[in-house]
Amino acid sequence: MCTLPTGITPDQQAAAEQALLRFADQFDPHHLAKLAARLRETLTTIDTSPGGHNPHTDSHTGELTDTPTGATLIHGELDAEGAALLRTALDSLAAPHPATDATPDRRTPTRRRADALLDLITRALGAAAIPTGGGARPHLTVTIDWNTLLANGTIPALTSCGLPLPHSVLTRLSCDAEVSRIILSPAGMPLDVGRSTRTVPAHLRRALVARDRGCTFPGCDRPPSWCECHHCVHWTHNGVTALHNLVLICGQHHRQVHHDGWTITFTDDGHPAYIPPWRIDPHQEPRRNPYTQHPTDLLTSAI
Template identity: 40%
Template structure:
């Protein structure tokens, strides 16, 4: 397989280096069709590899919490995209072989394969195996004419074609399955933009969408005749107001012994002289005006920083890694420090590098932020964590994973 893929890669690279402009229009169309078929064939191979890696538990062996998270790091995918890949690989592995073969033949696309797999599973639950097999043939035939969206819509009435005697009773089951599919696909993604803003994207299930509409609805109305904000800007401001109201309500659970809060770091002189910008614990930067506005309704805590940004003092030490010491960890680590992890500070535990039970003290030099999964992973003893000369944590992998045991760092969190 490795040799075949290498040959295919060479052939594709040669095609990519070839100019398309000399081709006639019929040749361009033929080349497009061939490229599309090849893309689907490669998708079938990719799904088979993902399924085998997931079945072997490779992700957990290499320190990731799940196969989607490992694929995110390995293939530079988003976690939702990686999760859909794993789910489809599992569905096709346990489903009809005709679907896998159609994808391998380039007869259907990856999204069509997902739709057909979902629909056939519904038919199998509502009718019987022969009806499901007939549904596969019908849907693969339809896939040659209809895109995935229309194919899914047609699939809701597939029982009328393959098992009319149970179609009416199964309509309810199909609707319930569709609702469950939507629930599985729910997600919200926060993507950091180069200028420090966040892009919010996602898919809410019906209940969450209703809650969001009810919560921000009263806050999205124009504030008066002079309000020049467009609807999108009003929804943005309403969401920010909703977060402020929630934080002030004091009903959110604590994180690491601290109440839910917004942490802004700036210099004392810059704050008093209205000069400096501020930095959030997630690494984002705020304007001086925003820092001053937030400081009007905030608790100010002192922190002394060294020339390279190490936190030298944040008040008196405590036995537990909470309060000022935890804030120092957040300022330094920005989130889970394990390589490849993007968990934010609020999801992290404070870990003693030298365990407390073994005489380790509670100090910044002996602490590191780790999410729950990587906290358990470190305690199993395969990885070694230490502070480098610049005061930031680095991790030494086990020899079986990296014979050279080169120290690794987390590159997802911004460093100062």
């Protein structure tokens, strides 16, 4: 709860406290805090905005705290302008994504907001406008034992912050990634450095965009610019980086495919179709995304 500004008269203070007591009977804590902030802004005579008489320099603070479970807690404070920008950006991305066949979006509102924040960050890092650091565009860097990547090792993969990554996350991240191979001596000294590119080359991505026209997950309307490339058979399991093993998919649905057990198959005419996990569809019917189908296909397609 915010405090009243200094410099107000005793009468103003009494009136404000009376008003807050009245509101407390009628509103929940969330709305009460908003009303208190409005009251405070009405009574203050000092401009606390950036560039004002007495800027409130602590109004943009953020703290990241690592937890023992390998997650990170975000705690921060934004002023009204910053909060409005953040909410505008997140609200447009955090809407539920129900599939057209009435499969509901099972994510909670908080999970949807967190996914939206990740989408936003991924897109920002992928944009050319982001400044380069150390000669390479800033992306997530993961250090991993080769056997862990092939799923039979026990040494966990680590992010550049030193936090371990679950194997399913690692599989998703390495779907379309640049891999640097560094062989270490038993004493931990680099013996050899190689580089193999596992990224989907630009010409192949253009072909994918022409075929898929956006996220291929059933019911999704995200355009190609929001999409990542997914290897249906992962390259660590000898899946090839070729059109018949790749799909365009948005970040949220890429997470869903890797973590919730969706399977991707291809129709006879070469288009991707999704088979839900058994708990969602015991009949295991493959389904295509009608949003990205040609109108003529919609009339003739069986799935």
